[in-house]
Amino acid sequence: MGETGTVDQIMTLRGDLELVARTGHLFERIREEFVCAARDLETWSQPEARAAVGARRHMAGKDFTIRKLLSPVALTTEPGRDHLTQISGAGAQVRITATPLPHETIIMDRRTMILAGSDSPTGREYTVTTAETLVGGMYALFEAAWQSATPYESYLTGALPLVDSDGRTILRALGEGLTDETAARRLGLSLRTYRRRVADLMRTLDAGSRFQAGQRAAELGLR
DSSP states (O other): OOOSSSSSSSEEESSSHHHHHHHHHHHOOSEEEEEEEEESSTTOOOOHHHHHHHTTTOOOOOOOEEEEEEOGGOOOOOOHHHHHHHHHHOOEEEEOOOOOOOOOOEETTEEEHHHHHOOTTTTTTEEEEOOOOHHHHHHHHHHHHHSSSEEEEHHTTTTTOOOOHHHHHHHHHHHOOOHHHHHHHHHTOOHHHHHHHHHHHHHHHHHHHHHHHHHHHHHOOOO
């Protein structure tokens, strides 16, 4: 950080705790627009980060805009839907995109961008930048994805199936081509229970085979 409290042009942070500690004050300084693109609701998971954004929700309206672009996986749990319904009711704009999001990003007032890296056992790595070219380029990509996405309320009418965290883990195991024995052992389930959960998921996803279940999961962004 510089003496004025702004971020350096490019800064790398490791883990959510460092992200909140080093950039939390930036959320308090948002004046015009907050945009966020994320695969699911766990990307920006620290309560402090959510609280920083949440403190601005009541300002959403004529002079302050909140836009959130998410993949369908964000709607596969009841808590996820409840959260999105809550922030939509508070004035935030939410859209769902069927196109995979290559980058999970927060942009504040078109001046500061936080780019989330891949998750890992030690936490995510985040890149924070105020470089105009980078911020402007990512904002343009966000805008293009936003225009082609479906408003949250409209997407809900598609009756997206609910899949819990264990179900998503099983879908990942299917996608990796693991044997039932290996997948069950990794998940700490008996072979019988694992196969029953697979059958339940196939019914939930209206799939006639495990291959179709994998395809359906990919379409919904669950894998």
